[in-house]
Every structure is written in C-alpha cells, then in structure tokens.
Amino acid sequence: MPKYDYFCEANDRLVEVSHPMHERLATWGEVCERAGLAAGDTPLDTPVRKLITGGGIVRSGALKNPEAPPCQSGAPCCGAGACGFN
Numbered sequence: 001m002p003k004y005d006y007f008c009e010a011n012d013r014l015v016e017v018s019h020p021m022h023e024r025l026a027t028w029g030e031v032c033e034r035a036g037l038a039a040g041d042t043p044l045d046t047p048v049r050k051l052i053t054g055g056g057i058v059r060s061g062a063l064k065n066p067e068a069p070p071c072q073s074g075a076p077c078c079g080a081g082a083c084g085f086n
Helices: 028-035
Strands: 003-008 013-018 049-051
Touching: 003 028, 013 028
Parallel strands: none
Antiparallel strands: 003 013, 003 049
C-alpha cells in the first residue's frame, strides 16, 4: 500500500500514512486514526495537507523512452521554478 505525507499546520507535525490511492485524508483525526497516533491537543477536525513526496519519481531506465528527464540531465528542476512552483 502506498505511503503519503500529511502536514498539520496547527501543530506543525508531519505524519506518514499508508492508504489506498483512491483515499484522501482531510483532517487531523483521520490522519491520527490511520497512523495509530493520539491526537493530543489538536482538534480532530483540524485540516491537514497532503504533501508531494519523492515516492512518485521514476528512474529513466524504467521507462519505454529511457531519455533522461531534465532533472537528471543537468537542466533546472523544480527548485528553479521549472515545475510551476515559485
């Protein structure tokens, strides 16, 4: 089962959780339940944000077209704004 990182701004905690791809957790209570954690002082209905993680990175050799993607060929990557995040 895939793992995802969820961040709660209210308590500044990052939690890794396993769940099916079709599910999306929206609250601190859902994250705590799935991860087996105590919620602590954070209200269960506090929103959480699913973070983009490196789990989706595929090596170019595993592709039908093994040409290296820009990040592996020396071209700018997301850190240089190439992914649209500024």
